[in-house]
Amino acid sequence: MTVRFALVKKSRRWPALLALMSLLATPSAFADGVAELKRFVSETQSLKADFQQEVSGRDQKSEQARGTLQLSRPGKFRWIYQKPYEQWIIGDGKRLWVYDRELAQVTSRQLDEALGSSPAALLAGKNEIERDYQLRNLGKADGLEWLEAVPKTAESGFRHFRMGFRTGNLISMVLTDNFGQTTRLSFSNIKKNPAIEAGEFLFTPPKGVDVIQQ
């Protein structure tokens, strides 16, 4: 955060120097996954993207879902599954809301307890990834720079996850849980730092739905 601020300040004073510096910055400056993550975190204040999710690992069957995500640092996100079912996961900065339209149920809990249960929460946080996970570079595959994150505590529910970046954008995430099941997330239509209305991160339970405190 402070680094970013300093850069912004500098860029006002020495735009030419900054341009030169970025020209000089060879691709190797960002060539590993951990550096790409740091770049992503420092450059991304808000994000919009579409996602596709594929859960596999049992009987060669895979469960697919897709939707959209929006996030705003710190701690606000809107992760919406649209197909094949509608499930809204909204972090308003204080609470985590999960709304299942077909069940007509909303669950609500403190966001800090819920952190880690959604990659949106991870991505929307400040630097929780580095604080809570052991990071390791995995090198290049499929045109992406990969890193592996292993949780420092056993409570996160997954064994590890991998993140694949290209030019400072998070393109793919692969999570493996404690039962060996794998979830692959692919992001597309990525918009970095778009203006997002504050209301997108608020949630008011619709009338007639059950609200459950978890």
Place this chain on the structure above:
Amino acid sequence: MMRSRQGWAAIMMALSVTACSQLQPPTPHNTTGQFVLPKQFSLAGRIGVKLENKGHYGNFDWQHDSGSDQLDILSPLGQTVARLSADQNGVRLQQGERIYEAASAEELTQKTLGWGLPLDNLRFWIHGQPAPHTAYQATASGFRQQGWLIESEPQGSVHPQRIILQRPQLDIRFAIHRWN
């Protein structure tokens, strides 16, 4: 958005009407055409449990194969939060490193989660059908069996999209997005 909300309101209305219709005398049930449980079935969806105003919610994946069941509760991302396995040797609930065992799923979930999942009957109920060899009463929108009110949508389908199980202070709902 508005239209589907109204649709939802209509369903809720229908359900509350149903609640009144339970007071009507039960329709005598037809014992012919008894539902035979498939040897194998699998389904995925979301489960919501409400115990007074507390509860649990998660995605689920259930596989039944000749007398054994595996019911996984998953996070929205697909991480397995808990796994309930039942076979002729008993029932186990695995939550992270912890494993609990009991003779029945209902007893096990009652002890560990605070509410009992009637798995033995649920194999039939999830198909919108009463369990065999036990009395039940048909209602306008489902049936009553062993202290539970079971309602499914679409009614009569053996692959329903929604199931609601209710008993005093406990409401267990399933929304199913995949049947195999």
